[in-house]
Amino acid sequence: MTAPTTSTTRWLDEDQQHSWRQLLRGSAKLFDDLNRDLEEQSGLSLSEYEVLVRLSEAEGRRMRMSVLADELVHxxxxxxHTIRRMEAAGLVERSSCPDDRRGVNCTLTPAGFARLEAVAPGHVESVRARLVDRISPAQLRQLGEIMATFIEDAPADEA
Incomplete structure (x- = not known):
């Protein structure tokens, strides 16, 4: 008879497994619905919209591609690929970084900014209907706080 092997895996209990699956299903459904609403209203994907938003908030409406990728977690x-499509549509332009020839900047065009201004009200209404107005202000704050923990660096023993 062989001795049973010991496992160091800390399996999820029933409640933890349920919560994990609700997170997976709920976040997938929320982002699928928001993406579908945005595409139907504007022809933009959620990723494309987020690029427009980030660039509109940046100094000179310009960001280095590597920084933009980090900001969007892409x-x-x-x-x-996303920027290539948006550039073809005249929403953004790419150019070499003047201070680093290896770097590439992405700049929001006037047409891209106008498109964002036209699309934003509908998207905000979708976010309100699908998330903000469905939970209490306290729950929304708590959700933001919870999600912020995943933006921070992982503990040293998990990195």
Whole structure:
């Protein structure tokens, strides 16, 4: 008879597993619905909209591509594909960084800014209907606080 192997895996209990699956299903549904609403209203994906927002808030409406990728939590290759589509539509322009030839800047065009201004009210209404108005202000604050923990660096023993 062989001795049972010991596992160091800390399995999720029933309540933890339920909460984990609710997070997976709820976040997927929320972002799918928001993306669908945005595409139906404007022809923009949620990723494209977020690029427009980030650029509109940046100094000179310009950001280095690597910083933009980090801000959006996208891979650089995924962002490059998104920016290529947006550039073809005249919403953004890419240019070399003047202080670092290896770097690439992305700049919001006037047409891109106008598109954002036209689309933003509908998107905000969608966010309100699908999230903000469905939970209490305290729950929304708590959700923001919870999600902020995932933005911070992982503890040293998990990194």
């Amino acid at each position: 891979s650089r290759s995924r962002l490059t």
